[in-house]
Amino acid sequence: MTTLALTPGLARRARLAGLLYLVIIVTGLGAELGLRGPLIDLADADGTAAAIRAASGQFRLAIAADLLMALCDAMLAILLYLIFRAVGPGLALAAMVFRLIQAVLIAANLMALQAAWLLVSGEPGMADANALAVLFLDLHAHGYDLGLVFFGVNSLMMGVLVWRSGLFARAFGAGIATAGVIYLVGSGLRFLAPGLSAAFAPAYGIVILVETAFCLRLLLQRAPRR
Numbered sequence: 284m285t286t287l288a289l290t291p292g293l294a295r296r297a298r299l300a301g302l303l304y305l306v307i308i309v310t311g312l313g314a315e316l317g318l319r320g321p322l323i324d325l326a327d328a329d330g331t332a333a334a335i336r337a338a339s340g341q342f343r344l345a346i347a348a349d350l351l352m353a354l355c356d357a358m359l360a361i362l363l364y365l366i367f368r369a370v371g372p373g374l375a376l377a378a379m380v381f382r383l384i385q386a387v388l389i390a391a392n393l394m395a396l397q398a399a400w401l402l403v404s405g406e407p408g409m410a411d412a413n414a415l416a417v418l419f420l421d422l423h424a425h426g427y428d429l430g431l432v433f434f435g436v437n438s439l440m441m442g443v444l445v446w447r448s449g450l451f452a453r454a455f456g457a458g459i460a461t462a463g464v465i466y467l468v469g470s471g472l473r474f475l476a477p478g479l480s481a482a483f484a485p486a487y488g489i490v491i492l493v494e495t496a497f498c499l500r501l502l503l504q505r506a507p508r509r
Contacts, residue, residue, distance in 0.1 A: 286449030287369060293450075294504045296366050301501030303359040308498060310352040312491070318345035319396075325421055332403040332413040339404065346396050353390040357383055360437075367444040378440035385434040392426035395419045428470040435470065438463025451500060458493035465490050 287293065318341050322334040335342045360382035368375040402416040442460025446453050465486050472480045 286447070287367075289450060289504075293366065296362060297450075297501045297504035300359060300362045300366065301498050301504070303355045303362065304494070304498035304501060306355045307352050307359065308491075308495060310348040310355070314345040314348035314352065318342070318348065323417075323420055325417055328413040328417040331417055331420070335400065335403045335416075339400075342396075342400060346393055346400075349393055349396075350390065353386045353393075356386040356389070360386065363441065367441075367448060370444050370448050374440055375444060378437050378444065381433045381437040381440065385430040385437065388430035388433065389427060392423055392430065395423035395426060399423070425473060428473040431466045432470045435463045435466030438466060445497075451497075455493075455497050455500060459497060462490040462493045 322331065322338055322342060324331050324334075360379045363382070364375050364379035367378075396419070399416040399419040402412045402419070438459050440463075442456045442458075442463060444456070445451050445459055446456030448456075469480070469483055469487065472483055
């Protein structure tokens with residue numbers, strides 16, 4: 284097992300990774316909870332369509348925020364590979380691939396949101412347009428969880444890499460691996476037992492705490508003075 288020696292170059296990469304992580308957290312949570320979430324009620328197609336039409340800029344800003352998140356996620360996947368490849372080349376490469384798959388799925392899944400927007404902003408009175416728009420919004424939620432399956436696997440791998448690296452406290456590795464389990468269970472419930480998804484949702488609070496803590500740890504990384 285190889286541990287990492289903290290060099291100025293590695294410290295710079297870690298801080299850049301922390302910055303990208305911060306952008307991902309802010310844009311991801313901002314898009315889902317702050318911008319898009321308040322507008323959507325899957326049980327009320329007409330009310331959702333009216334809310335999106337009344338806040339069209341807010342809805343489109345959520346799409347832009349998610350796109351920025353996906354771009355940063357792809358860059359972060361590559362950067363984390365460069366940081367951790369000395370710990371385990373094969374594992375670091377696999378982790379990068381799974382995170383890149385997640386980024387691609389989330390970016391492609393934005394087409395469902397764009398389709399919903401085109402439906403609710405189209406000709407008024409189009410038959411079943413509102414109901415179809417809500418279907419696309421629900422499809423986006425399922426597609427997002429599909430991406431998180433791959434991110435959950437990535438998190439398990441990253442947990443092992445962080446644990447072995449010697450650069451971070453092992454608690455960060457354990458926390459990231461725990462987040463991976465939560466992602467996998469949450470996504471599994473979405474597809475296999477959707478009635479339990481709402482009850483499991485508070486577990487994502489652990490994920491937010493873990494990823495925010497690791498983000499801050501990366502941002503504060505400094506090489507030792509000689």
